[in-house]
Amino acid sequence: MLRGLYTSASGMLAQMARQAIVTNNINNATTSGFKQELTSQGLFWQMLLDRVQRADRPAADTAAAIPIGPAITTAGALRATTDHTQGGLTDTGGELDLALTGPGFFAVQTPTGVQLTRDGSFARDAQGRLVAADGALVLGVGGPLTLPDGPVAIAADGTITVGDQAVGQLQLLEAPPEQLTRAGQNRFALLAGAAPVPATNAAVNQGFLERSNVDITRAVTDMMSAARAYEANQRLIQLQDELLGKAVNEVGRVG
Amino acid sequence: MPNPVFRSAVTGVRAQQLALDVIANNLANVSTTGYKARRVEFRDLLYQRLRAGRVPDPTAPVSPAEIGGGARADVISRLFSQGALRESGRVLDLAIAGDGFFQVRTAAGQIAYTRDGSLQIDATGRLTAAAGALIDPPVTLPEDLTTLRIDERGTIYGTRASAEGELTLGQLQLARFTNPGGLNAIGENLFVPTDNSGAPQTGVPGENGLGKLVSGFLEAANVDLGAELTAMIQAQRAYQLNLKAVQTIDEMTAQALQLRR
Numbered sequence: 207m208l209r210g211l212y213t214s215a216s217g218m219l220a221q222m223a224r225q226a227i228v229t230n231n232i233n234n235a236t237t238s239g240f241k242q243e244l245t246s247q248g249l250f251w252q253m254l255l256d257r258v259q260r261a262d263r264p265a266a267d268t269a270a271a272i273p274i275g276p277a278i279t280t281a282g283a284l285r286a287t288t289d290h291t292q293g294g295l296t297d298t299g300g301e302l303d304l305a306l307t308g309p310g311f312f313a314v315q316t317p318t319g320v321q322l323t324r325d326g327s328f329a330r331d332a333q334g335r336l337v338a339a340d341g342a343l344v345l346g347v348g349g350p351l352t353l354p355d356g357p358v359a360i361a362a363d364g365t366i367t368v369g370d371q372a373v374g375q376l377q378l379l380e381a382p383p384e385q386l387t388r389a390g391q392n393r394f395a396l397l398a399g400a401a402p403v404p405a406t407n408a409a410v411n412q413g414f415l416e417r418s419n420v421d422i423t424r425a426v427t428d429m430m431s432a433a434r435a436y437e438a439n440q441r442l443i444q445l446q447d448e449l450l451g452k453a454v455n456e457v458g459r460v461g
Numbered sequence: 462m463p464n465p466v467f468r469s470a471v472t473g474v475r476a477q478q479l480a481l482d483v484i485a486n487n488l489a490n491v492s493t494t495g496y497k498a499r500r501v502e503f504r505d506l507l508y509q510r511l512r513a514g515r516v517p518d519p520t521a522p523v524s525p526a527e528i529g530g531g532a533r534a535d536v537i538s539r540l541f542s543q544g545a546l547r548e549s550g551r552v553l554d555l556a557i558a559g560d561g562f563f564q565v566r567t568a569a570g571q572i573a574y575t576r577d578g579s580l581q582i583d584a585t586g587r588l589t590a591a592a593g594a595l596i597d598p599p600v601t602l603p604e605d606l607t608t609l610r611i612d613e614r615g616t617i618y619g620t621r622a623s624a625e626g627e628l629t630l631g632q633l634q635l636a637r638f639t640n641p642g643g644l645n646a647i648g649e650n651l652f653v654p655t656d657n658s659g660a661p662q663t664g665v666p667g668e669n670g671l672g673k674l675v676s677g678f679l680e681a682a683n684v685d686l687g688a689e690l691t692a693m694i695q696a697q698r699a700y701q702l703n704l705k706a707v708q709t710i711d712e713m714t715a716q717a718l719q720l721r722r
Contacts, residue, residue: 230469243527332640
C-alpha cells in the first residue's frame with residue numbers, strides 16, 4: 207500500500223515534468239528554428255530504491271547507499287527525444303535571414319565553444335562580421351566571416367558573395383541527436399566526445415527563416431493528457447489514503 | 462508560486478504580448494513616411510537536464526528529458542528594405558532610392574538620422590527635416606527664390622529674382638551604417654547610432670553604395686499589411702495557447718493542493 211502511494215506520487219511528478227516539456231514547446235511555437243521535444247510514455251521502468259545515505263559516508267559514494275529493492279516509479283523514467291524534422295519556411299525577404307533545408311546546422315562561436323543552430327536570423331555587426339542575434343560569431347569554413355558593404359548573395363551550398371567578391375562559405379555541420387544538448391538561444395551545444403561532421407545534404411535558403419516545428423495539435427492533446435493523468439494519480443493517492451485510514455482505524459474495531 | 466513550470470509558461474505569454482505590441486506599432490505606422498517595420502525574434506531559454514533514474518538494466522536506452530525555461534522575445538530588428546516611392550510633386554520631398562539616411566541635428570543639438578525626406582524651409586531659410594530638425598551640414602536657401610530643383614546626387618539648384626541664370630545653392634549628404642539594424646529609434650522618425658550600428662559613413666548620394674535622391678517623391682513605410690495581419694492572427698492564437706498552458710498548470714497545482722483535504 208505504501209509503495210502504491212510512492213508510485214502514484216512519482217506519477218504526479220512525471221506528469222508535471224511532461225507538462226513542463228509540452229509547455230516549453232508551446233512557448234516556442236513561434237521561435238525560429240526551434241525543434242520540439244517529444245516525451246515518451248507508456249514505459250514504466252522498475253527503479254531501484256535506495257535507503258537514505260549513511261551520514262558518515264560522502265554523498266557521492268554510491269556504495270554507501272543501501273538498496274531497498276525494486277519499485278515501480280515513473281518520475282525517473284520520463285524519456286524525451288528531440289524531433290529534428292524540418293520546419294516550414296517563412297519568406298521574410300531579409301538579406302541575412304537564412305533557412306536550412308535538409309539535416310544540418312549553422313555553427314556559431316560562443317564563449318562556451320561552438321554551438322549549432324537552425325535559426326538563421328543573422329545580421330552584420332558594426333565591424334561587418336556575420337553574427338547571430340546575441341552577437342555570437344557565425345562560423346564559415348575557415349572561421350568567422352566578415353562581409354564587406356554591398357548586396358549579399360548566398361548560394362545553396364553556403365557560398366557567400368558580396369557584389370562580385372567571394373567572401374567565404376558558411377560552415378554547415380551535422381551531428382547525431384544523442385551528441386546534442388539544448389543550450390537555449392535556439393542553439394544546441396555539443397556534449398563531450400561529440401564529433402560533428404560537415405553536412406552534406408543541407409541547403410541554405412536566403413531570405414527565409416525556418417519556422418518552429420512544434421505541432422500545436424499534438425501539444426494541446428499532450429497538455430490535456432498530462433493534466434488528466436496528473437489528476438488520475440492524485441485521485442489514486444486520495445483513494446489509497448482513505449484505504450490506509452480505514453485499515454488503521456477500523457480494522458479490528460469491535461461494535 | 463514557486464512552481465518553475467508556471468513561471469516558464471508565463472514567459473510565452475509575455476513574449477507574444479511583445480510581438481502583438483510590435484505588430485500594432487507597425488500597423489499604426491503603415492502610412493508614416495520612411496517608417497521601417499520591426500520584427501520580434503523569439504529565443505528559447507535555458508534548459509535543465511533531468512537526471513536519468515537508476516534503472517536495473519544498464520543497457521536500457523537513456524535519453525534524459527530536458528526541461529526548458531520557456532521563450533522570450535529577444536531582438537526587435539528593423540527591416541531596412543526599400544519602401545515604395547510615392548509621388549508627391551513637391552520639390553523638397555526627397556525619397557532615398559537605396560541605402561542611406563539624412564543626417565539631422567535636433568533642437569536639442571543631437572545628431573540623428575532619418576529616411577523621412579519631407580524637407581521644409583524654416584523662417585531663416587534653413588532646410589529642416591522631420592520634427593523640425595536641421596539638415597546637417599546645414600543648407601540655407603536665399604529668400605528670393607523663383608525656381609528650385611534637386612538632382613539625384615543631392616545638389617540643390619535654383620534661380621533668384623536678383624541674379625541671372627541657375628545657381629548652385631547647396632549640397633545634401635547622406636550617411637550609411639554597416640549594420641542599420643543596430644540603430645536606436647528615438648521617435649519622430651529619427652534614429653541614433655549605437656555601438657551595434659557602427660559609425661556613420663557620410664557621402665554624396667549615389668556614391669560609395671549610398672542611394673540616389675528622388676525629388677518629388679516620398680518613401681512609403683515598408684510595412685507589408687498582409688504579412689502584419691497574418692502575424693497578428695498568429696500572435697493572438699499563440700498568446701491564447703500560452704494562456705491555456707498557464708491555466709492547465711494552475712489546475713494541476715490546485716489538484717496537488719487538494720491532496721490533503
